Amino acid sequence: GAGVSQSPSNKVTEKGKDVELRCDPISGHTALYWYRQSLGQGLEFLIYFQGNSAPDKSGLPSDRFSAERTGGSVSTLTIQRTQQEDSAVYLCASSLAAAYRTDTQYFGPGTRLTVL
Amino acid sequence: RKEVEQDPGPFNVPEGATVAFNCTYSNSASQSFFWYRQDCRKEPKLLMSVYSSGNEDGRFTAQLNRASQYISLLIRDSKLSDSATYLCVVYGGSQGNLIFGKGTKLSVKP
Numbered sequence: 001g002a003g004v005s006q007s008p009s010n011k012v013t014e015k016g017k018d019v020e021l022r023c024d025p026i027s028g029h030t031a032l033y034w035y036r037q038s039l040g041q042g043l044e045f046l047i048y049f050q051g052n053s054a055p056d057k058s059g060l061p062s063d064r065f066s067a068e069r070t071g072g073s074v075s076t077l078t079i080q081r082t083q084q085e086d087s088a089v090y091l092c093a094s095s096l097a098a099a100y101r102t103d104t105q106y107f108g109p110g111t112r113l114t115v116l
Numbered sequence: 117r118k119e120v121e122q123d124p125g126p127f128n129v130p131e132g133a134t135v136a137f138n139c140t141y142s143n144s145a146s147q148s149f150f151w152y153r154q155d156c157r158k159e160p161k162l163l164m165s166v167y168s169s170g171n172e173d174g175r176f177t178a179q180l181n182r183a184s185q186y187i188s189l190l191i192r193d194s195k196l197s198d199s200a201t202y203l204c205v206v207y208g209g210s211q212g213n214l215i216f217g218k219g220t221k222l223s224v225k226p
Contacts, residue, residue: 043160043216091159107159
């Protein structure tokens with residue numbers, strides 16, 4: 001079946017602009033995660049959605065970052081007033097996850113964001 | 117001390133070699149452990165979970181040492197297709213999140 005999809009695959013923007021990144025999880029997966037991976041760095045957790053529960057936003061680096069998940073499916077990560085340090089690959093993952101966050105996470109191909 | 121630490125490598129080995137990666141974690145309350153594989157400019161994919169008693173999946177063997185807080189991955193009879201970055205991943209528990217190491221790069225040469 002279809003995996004996790006993300007769009008756009010690449011995004012180049014100017015400093016100060018807002019960007020929206022989209023994630024379509026695997027159908028039926030209730031858990032959705034956003035990570036970012038900077039060059040040479042590990043994955044950095046950003047935000048977690050589980051069903052209709054309030055999202056875990058503990059990983060968002062600043063109030064310029066926000067995310068929503070509509071109808072328990074598609075998610076959008078928004079970065080306002082982008083800065084050069086926001087340049088990274090933004091990865092979305094989904095899992096069946098019920099009670100625990102350790103279910104296998106299936107990652108999308110990522111969006112490579114470059115802020116000039 | 118970083119939450120999850122790995123030797124970044126690269127490990128350059130010939131085909132057929134056996135190679136081992138170690139990973140240490142700082143949170144002694146960590147409950148679950150995994151190895152993910154990430155190919156160049158691709159997304160991470162689960163390679164295997166790591167169980168307390170150790171587990172094997174074909175040429176891959178994972179082990180956990182809770183007392184010393186380290187996890188290992190052994191790859192036997194390396195193939196060219198094993199070339200990738202191997203990410204050590206730890207779940208801290210208490211509804212925390214997966215913590216990813218920066219990865220160890222493996223390059224298998226003919």
